[in-house]
Amino acid sequence: MLDGLRIVLVEDDEIMGGSLLQRLELEGAQVVWFKQMHRAxxxxxxxxxxxxxxxCDIALPDGNGEELxxxxxxTATPPPFLFIxxxxxxxxxxxxxKSGAVDYITKPFDMGAFLKRLSMLVIPAETPDFPPVLGVSSAARQVEKLVARAASSDEPVLVRGGPGLGKDLIAxxxxxxxxxxxxxxxxxxLAREEDPDSAIFGAGGAFDLAGDGTVFLNGIGRLDRPVQDRLTxxxxxxxxxxVIAACGHDLEALIEAGQFSSELFYRVAQVEIMVPPLGARPEDAVWLLEQLFKKLAPQRAAGLEGISPLCLAAARDHDWPGGGREVRARLVRGLARAAGNVLQPSDLFPESLAAPHDQMSLAEARDAAEKTQIxxxxxxxxxQIGEAAKLLRIARTTLWEKMQKFGLS
Amino acid sequence: MLDGLRIVLVEDDEIMGGSLLQRLELEGAQVVWFKQMHRAxxxxxxxxxxxxxxxCDIALPDGNGEELxxxxxxTATPPPFLFIxxxxxxxxxxxxxKSGAVDYITKPFDMGAFLKRLSMLVIPAETPDFPPVLGVSSAARQVEKLVARAASSDEPVLVRGGPGLGKDLIAxxxxxxxxxxxxxxxxxxLAREEDPDSAIFGAGGAFDLAGDGTVFLNGIGRLDRPVQDRLTxxxxxxxxxxVIAACGHDLEALIEAGQFSSELFYRVAQVEIMVPPLGARPEDAVWLLEQLFKKLAPQRAAGLEGISPLCLAAARDHDWPGGGREVRARLVRGLARAAGNVLQPSDLFPESLAAPHDQMSLAEARDAAEKTQIxxxxxxxxxQIGEAAKLLRIARTTLWEKMQKFGLS
DNA sequence: AGCCCATGTTCGGATTTCCGAACACCATAA
DNA sequence: TTATGGTGTTCGGAAATCCGAACATGGGCT
Known part of the structure; x- marks a missing residue:
């Protein structure tokens, strides 16, 4: 009935929670049970x-479900919430x-009817019709939607995003x-090509070989003016x-500086797909890491059984300025250096070992972070102290205290 | 409070209905009272x-409100329903x-609070003689008064205010x-015009076409001195x-710097209308948001039934530096990305979800530092948790708490 | 079994931190 | 001149955080 659904249960009552958990798992759902609000x-x-x-139960020991x-x-688009x-x-x-909760049910309730409502409400949300290529986050889904829409049209497309985000895959x-x-x-x-003009227009070039297919021009910002004009x-x-083109985030600047033809821009950007950076969608980072691990670990590091949870957590925190490429590079390096039977954070981020942050106490680390942030x-x-306090979301007086403590004034 | 609103009251109880009728009419509403479902x-x-x-009451002699x-x-999209x-x-x-009613209130209720909710929820559909273009706040009313006075005079007018506040509409x-x-x-x-002089004075320019009508000069601060002099x-x-002119808030600075003719300023500012920024009148921001939602949602996001109260609250808090234009842009973007059946705060303000390295709140920065350190x-x-706690110089239990908080286990 | 050791978990109180109110002070705009 | 608005500073209570004690658990060792 609920096969494979991932459900979070928030309920402080042992009996109630236990029976729900049991029943839901019986139906095939994967349930995680929290008894306190802040953990959930x-x-x-x-x-x-x-x-x-x-x-989610309403009454909880350290708050209530509404608050949660x-x-x-x-901060996020929450999954469907059912309150009991x-x-x-x-x-x-x-x-x-009215705030968007899916259902609100009073105890005691009929379990059968409840499950029926649950399966009615929840299942249609999740229909992965094809394996995700970009990621599993809602942002990635958003991009996939745009991709599908772009595929059904026949306009030129401009794919934009930082390095290593799979712009080629999207194309x-x-x-x-x-x-x-x-x-x-x-x-x-275009970043690698010696002679862009002939690679695009020449005999045996992209347009020549593509026929009535698709030509993908990666790094279109590198084109010089003459080739831009030929393209226009x-x-x-x-x-x-x-034509599908790709570039980084700097195209506006190039246009501003007169190094890129705005006409070509408008021609090619009939449909624009922005790929958000990997650091902005941590779920995708860990997902990608796991995918790559599955693919690479058997060959490169036969002893490794998996990735430690700590390592996943660290990956979730990291910024990944290099996108998917960085994930792959770090993983390959980490696989080579791993010692135990699971991949540790220091394997993936060896530079953090050498960092001076090392044996700082927690309080010190915290203070250092506070100071730089302030x-x-x-x-x-x-x-402007008042403004800064608002930015930091603390009271003006608190900021003043901290400034005093850190010796800023 | 409810001036001119047309309200239908469905209530079989004489006492209740009578008092509601009386009170609503006292507030200026036009009320029609039905005591039976089929009549209503x-x-x-x-x-x-x-x-x-x-x-609408639920219990009725010949049926119930839900049925109605x-x-x-x-057969149609009904007007906003409040059930009591x-x-x-x-x-x-x-x-x-869930099926779209606006509110559901149990008797007995506080009449004052009820009226307040009513006036908040219900937006006057059309007030034919006086559709508010700017907003519903007292500040907006004030501006409308000024507009009316300006219309009855024949002096030049200077409209001032930030971007996207409808200066053109006012003109x-x-x-x-x-x-x-x-x-x-x-x-x-003037901000967009290549050749301001001919656009204003030339053949086929504004003055030429206007005849004895009205010429509206937007962004008058951009004029260079020669054209200013011609205008004077x-x-x-x-x-x-x-002549009606508009500009931002920086005109005084321009005059100070000698880039704008003070004589022209006094000529054109015979009547001056200041439009306060949208961030200073939150009621207008949410009002505008709701208006636009009603207009745009049916086409762009058919599944959406409304805006979550949380989202409205977030809109009330936001600064709206881009004025009405920003409201519209955010809404359009939000409609495209909305997932559930109501618009959530993160749809309207996705940047709060993925702020690219911008300004984290102090607590966030602190937590991030703690997490990486842990x-x-x-x-x-x-x-080894105990050892790690010693390294961090905190109690084992404290570390355990933090691990829970950050989801490490 | 019995013991040891580390962890998972709760609890109450000690401490720290945070906040808002309040007041004095000093610019600057009206 | 008077408002106004931001700052420096203090203070008391509210809220969070931290800590140690305590107890159950469970795995490994003898």
Whole structure:
């Protein structure tokens, strides 16, 4: 009935929680049970994998379910919430449902009916019709949607994003999903190409080989003006092939500086797909890490059985400025250096060992972070303490105290 | 408070209905009272004029309010429904709210609070003589008064305010309310114009086309001195057209710096209308958001039923430096990314979800530092919690708590 | 079994931190 | 001149955090 669904249960009552847990697992769901609000908060906010539903009691020892839901809404799009409660008020029910909660049920309730409602409500949300290539985060899903939409159109596409985010994969995927999928797909990496002009337009070049397929131009910002103009012209003469281009975030700056033709930009950016950086979607980072591990570990490090949870946590925290490429590089290096039977954080991030942060006590580390953050905030506001305090979300007086403590004034 | 609102009251109890009727009419609403379901059904389905809200009892002699609502839903989109009931059930409340009712209140209730919620929830559909273009706040009303006064005079007007506050709408409105409304209204956006001089004075330019109508000069601060002088001169020679100008807040600075003619300033600022920033009048921000939602949601996001109260609260808090333009842009983006059936805060403010390295709150920065430090310590001790705690100079239990908080286990 | 040791977990109180109110002070704008 | 708005500073209570004690658990060792 609920096979494979990942459900979070938040319930402090042992009996109630136990029976729910049992029943849900019987139905095939993977359930994680929290008895306190703050624990559930952390787990839902940074989930190991996407959560399909949250079943949440209202009365909790360290808060209430409403609070939990509201807090989540501030920073993220929460998964579907079903509230169950013993002392429910109509007022509260109305408020929660209007805030987007999926259901609100009073105890005691009929378990069979409850499960039926649950399966009705939750299942349609999750239908992965094809294996995810970019990631599992909601942001990645968003991009996939855009990709699908781009595939069904026939306009030129501009894919934008930092390095190592799979812009080439996206282009390939658009081609494969489009009705040109039977025709050739040719890619040119402008950053590597010696002679871009001939690689694109020459005999045996991209357009030549593509026929009425798709031409993918990676790093379009590197083109010099003459080739840009030829490309613009190519659009006008209606080449047979469809064009997908990719570039980093700096194209506007290039246009501003007059190094990139704004006309070409508008031609090629009929559809624009922005790929958010990997650091902004930690779920994808760990997902990718696990995927690559599965693929690479058997050959390269036969002894390794898995990745330690700590290591995954560290990966979730890391910024990954190099995108997927960095994930792969670090993993390869880590696999070579791993000693035990699981991959440790120091394998993936050896530089953190040498860091001076090492044997600092927690309080010191915390203070150091506070200090730099405060300095940054004060810098941003030009020394305006009140404003800086607002930025840091603390009271003005508290900031003043801290400044005194750190000797800033 | 409820001036001009058309409200349908469905209530069989004489006392209750009478007191509600009395009170609502006291507040300025036009109320029609039905005591039976089938009568109300007919009246709502084929209304004389648009109905702003329905206040509906559940228990009725010939049926119940839910039935009434559902019947209406099948044939049309009903006006906002507020249910009031004596023997309400949570089950029922949840069902009704999920199917789109605006509120569900149990008797007895506090009349004052009820009226407040009513006025908050219900937005006047159309007030034909006076559709508010700027907002509903007292500040916006103030501006409207100034607009009306400006329209009745014939002096040049200077409209001032940040971007996206509808300065163009104000100019248009002054024109439409003035006795030049039959003559042409021509607008020039000086920020976009290549050749301001000819766009204003040239053949086919604003003055030429306006005749004895109104000329609107947006972004007057961008004019260079020669054109300023020509404009000043135009005032002296008494052109036929009336001039309305608009600019940001920086005009005084320009005058100070000698880049703007103070004489022209005094000429054009005979009447000065200051539009306060949207961040200073939160009611208008949410009002505008709701207006735009009503207009845009049906086309762009058919599944969406409304805006979550949390989201409205977030909108009320936001600064809206981009004015109405920002409201619109954020809404459009949010509609595209919304997942559930209501718009969530993270849809409208995705940057709070993935702030690219920007300004973290102090607590976040501190937590991040703690987390990495803890991971490093645990890594060093090979996962030995007690040892790691000693390294970090905190109690074992404290470390355990933190590990829970950060989801490490 | 019996013991040892580390962990998982709760609890109550000690301590620290945080906040808001309040007041004095000093610019600067009206 | 008077408002106004930001800052420096103090203070008391509220809230969080931290800690140690305590107890159960469970795995490894003899």
């Amino acid at each position: 908060l952390g787990a839902i906010r940074t989930p190991q994998r996407t959560i399909d539903a949250v079943i 839901y509201n807090t989540l809404c501030q 409660t013993g002392q429910g008020g109509i007022e509260q029910a109305v408020r929660l449902i 390939r995927r658009i081609h494969d999903l489009s009705d040109r999928c039977a025709a050739p797909f040719t890619a040119v990496n 012209e190519a659009f006008e003469t209606r080449r047979a092939a469809r 300095i940054a905030a004060l810098d941003r506001t030009g020394g | 059904l007919g009246a709502i389905r084929t209304p004389q004029r648009t109905i702003d809200a329905v206040i 609502y559902n019947t209406l839903c099948q 009931t004596g023997q309400g059930g949570i089950e029922q409340a949840v069902r009704l709210i 248009r409105r002054i024109h439409d309310l003035s006795d030049r409304c039959a003559a042409p209204f021509t607008a020039v956006n 001169e135009a005032f002296e020679t008494r052109r036929a057209a009336r 991971i490093a310590a645990l890594d060093r001790t090979g996962g």
